[in-house]
Amino acid sequence: MTPPAPRSDRPIFLELADRIADDILSGAYPPGSQVPSTTELSVHYRINPATAGKALNRLVDHAVLEKRRGLGMFVTADGPEVLRTQRQGELLDSYVAPLLAEARRLGMTTADVVALLQSHPGAAAATSPTHTTTAPAEASS
Amino acid sequence: MTVTTTDPTTRSAAGAPVTSTPETSAGIALQGVTKSFGKTEVLKGIDLHLKPGKVYGLLGANGVGKTTLMSVICNHTFRSSGRITIDGEEPAENARILERTCFVHEDQRWHDDYLVDHILRALPHFYRDWQPDLAERLLSRFSIPRKTPLKKLSRGQRSAFAVCISLASRAEYTFLDEPYLGLDPTSRNIFYEELMREVAERPRTILMSTHLIDEAANLMEEVVLMRRGRIELHADVDEVTSSMTAIRGIDEAVDGFTAPYDVVSSQSLGRIHSVLVKGALAPDERARAEALHLSVEKPGLQEIVAALGILDHAVAQNLPQNSEVSEAGVTS
Numbered sequence: 026m027t028p029p030a031p032r033s034d035r036p037i038f039l040e041l042a043d044r045i046a047d048d049i050l051s052g053a054y055p056p057g058s059q060v061p062s063t064t065e066l067s068v069h070y071r072i073n074p075a076t077a078g079k080a081l082n083r084l085v086d087h088a089v090l091e092k093r094r095g096l097g098m099f100v101t102a103d104g105p106e107v108l109r110t111q112r113q114g115e116l117l118d119s120y121v122a123p124l125l126a127e128a129r130r131l132g133m134t135t136a137d138v139v140a141l142l143q144s145h146p147g148a149a150a151a152t153s154p155t156h157t158t159t160a161p162a163e164a165s166s
Numbered sequence: 167m168t169v170t171t172t173d174p175t176t177r178s179a180a181g182a183p184v185t186s187t188p189e190t191s192a193g194i195a196l197q198g199v200t201k202s203f204g205k206t207e208v209l210k211g212i213d214l215h216l217k218p219g220k221v222y223g224l225l226g227a228n229g230v231g232k233t234t235l236m237s238v239i240c241n242h243t244f245r246s247s248g249r250i251t252i253d254g255e256e257p258a259e260n261a262r263i264l265e266r267t268c269f270v271h272e273d274q275r276w277h278d279d280y281l282v283d284h285i286l287r288a289l290p291h292f293y294r295d296w297q298p299d300l301a302e303r304l305l306s307r308f309s310i311p312r313k314t315p316l317k318k319l320s321r322g323q324r325s326a327f328a329v330c331i332s333l334a335s336r337a338e339y340t341f342l343d344e345p346y347l348g349l350d351p352t353s354r355n356i357f358y359e360e361l362m363r364e365v366a367e368r369p370r371t372i373l374m375s376t377h378l379i380d381e382a383a384n385l386m387e388e389v390v391l392m393r394r395g396r397i398e399l400h401a402d403v404d405e406v407t408s409s410m411t412a413i414r415g416i417d418e419a420v421d422g423f424t425a426p427y428d429v430v431s432s433q434s435l436g437r438i439h440s441v442l443v444k445g446a447l448a449p450d451e452r453a454r455a456e457a458l459h460l461s462v463e464k465p466g467l468q469e470i471v472a473a474l475g476i477l478d479h480a481v482a483q484n485l486p487q488n489s490e491v492s493e494a495g496v497t498s
Contacts, residue, residue: 036404037384064366071358072384073221074366 037072041080046108049089049100056102060090087111191254193217193371194239194339199248201234208234210395212248218338219369221361221385223376223403226392227475232375233272235392236341239373240269252339265294268337270328272344276316282327283312293335301334307356321348329357333364342374354378358385379468391471398474403467410470411447414440415460423458431473442473 045060054060061069066077081098084090089104101107128138142148194216201209208231216222224232237243239250241258250257257263276285282305290296305312308326310319319327325347332340346354362385365372373390376382389406391399399406410430413420420439427443434440442465447455455462465473 064363067362067366068359070384071355071362073387074362074369075220075387076384077366 038076038079038083041066041070041072041077042083045080045084046089046112049105050108050112052105054100056100056104058100059096060098060100062097191251193253195249195251196239197249199235199238199250200246201231201238201243202246207246208395209238209245212395212397214390214397214400216339216371216373218253218371219365220387221365221372222374223379223382223386223389224373224392225376225379225389225471226398230392231395232392233343236269236343236373236375237271239339240264240267240341242269242271265292266337267339267341268293268332268335269341269343270331272328272347274324274328278315278317280316281313282310282316282319285316285327285331286312289331289335293337295336295338297334297336300336301330304330304333304360307360308353322350322353323348325349326353326357329360333360336364336368337370339371340373342372344375344377346376346378354381358382361385379471380466383467389467391474393474406470407464407467408446410442410444410465410473412440412442412463412465412469413455413460414438414463415458419458419460423455423460430470442469 045054048054049060060081063074063077063081066072066080067074070077081090084104085092085098087107088101089107090098091101093099124138125135128135133141194214196212196214199209199212199214200207212235224235226232234243238245239252239257241264244258252263252267255263257267286298286301286305289301290298305327308323308330310323310327310330316324316327325345326349329342329345332342332345345357349357358381361372364370374382374386383403386403388400388402390397391406399409401409413424415423415438417434417437417439420441424441424443427445430442430444432439432441447462452462
């Protein structure tokens with residue numbers, strides 16, 4: 026048997042950009058705070074600095090991070106909000122479509138899926154509006 | 167020393183000095199480089215350009231000429247023909263260029279009684295940019311004993327010592343030949359970390375041969391894949407992994423679907439057939455595959471190189487004039 030090779034259809038810089046975005050959404054890096062540098066990411070994840078740089082630049086392009094010359098990369102004031110909007114737009118393709126496809130393979134109807142979602146313990150937690158977050162509020166932003 | 171280009175495929179004007187603009191003469195350039203040992207031609211016309219400040223993975227089955235290629239670039243081995251320049255200059259007998267290159271051979275021999283310390287004291291004379299502090303730090307991270315004769319170091323310690331020298335040399339052109347041999351996973355991680363720290367803080371060209379492809383794939387910016395003395399492929403890592411598609415499913419469905427494709431390798435497990443084909447699938451082809459319940463994935467770099475290596479081994483076995491195939495394939 027061939028050992029399982031890492032098989033992601035997405036380039037690593039996208040995976041890394043997502044990981045940093047996850048940390049911004051979770052509040053680990055609130056608006057105005059500094060994210061790790063290219064070198065730190067490169068050493069920590071043992072990836073080529075060019076790849077780490079591409080990940081950071083992608084977030085800069087989306088106005089989630091901003092470069093401060095000589096200092097590094099910082100989360101923009103509305104960085105988390107940009108990410109939330111972006112991720113909500115992707116929810117359908119990334120999660121709902123695969124869920125429905127798997128349900129169809131298992132012979133479940135859409136109504137079955139809805140019932141399943143409502144019965145899940147996590148469903149109650151998600152009833153509060155999405156824009157309130159657990160991220161610590163950053164006064165300086 | 168003078169070297170004439172004998173390979174008719176290289177189009178450089180005979181005898182012309184450096185042909186190109188400063189942009190293309192920066193870095194390492196090889197044109198029609200060959201190397202024969204007796205009747206065995208190990209390098210069969212290599213054209214290659216390594217740009218400054220990038221990390222290159224040098225991949226390929228055993229015996230395809232990876233070590234010889236590195237050796238010839240550093241002038242540790244004389245090439246038979248062809249042209250090599252480093253930053254536009256011929257490296258042979260050129261101390262100014264060679265002190266900016268570092269190549270510690272995988273089976274580097276030292277004087278038997280030398281201690282690690284002796285070598286460390288000698289090295290600053292060979293490398294213009296030698297970093298004593300970095301050498302100290304690396305030696306302690308790898309726990310290499312300073313007062314031990316080199317001949318008493320274990321395989322892993324010798325590899326770690328070679329890594330220390332290679333990184334602390336700060337050579338703009340650094341060659342690493344299977345630098346992980348004998349290193350345990352922790353030491354390999356230290357090596358990868360320190361390598362990335364070095365190239366991130368001070369970009370330099372690294373050409374590293376490796377068989378631990380999945381482990382090292384993310385370290386590389388570009389891969390150079392060799393087959394039988396030639397460069398088979400030289401591209402971005404992402405380009406290489408998108409140059410093939412892995413298709414998996416029930417045997418008849420897979421065979422039917424892949425019939426028009428160029429199949430590189432195939433494996434079976436019961437009725438499940440996994441096939442690697444050349445090229446990416448067009449969206450309508452992808453949809454057709456999904457309709458047939460086939461899974462379509464982007465293969466890993468190691469999978470691609472192993473598949474091509476199997477071709478290499480098969481060819482070598484059919485053509486006995488080729489040098490022997492010394493190791494079973496990396497896949498089974």
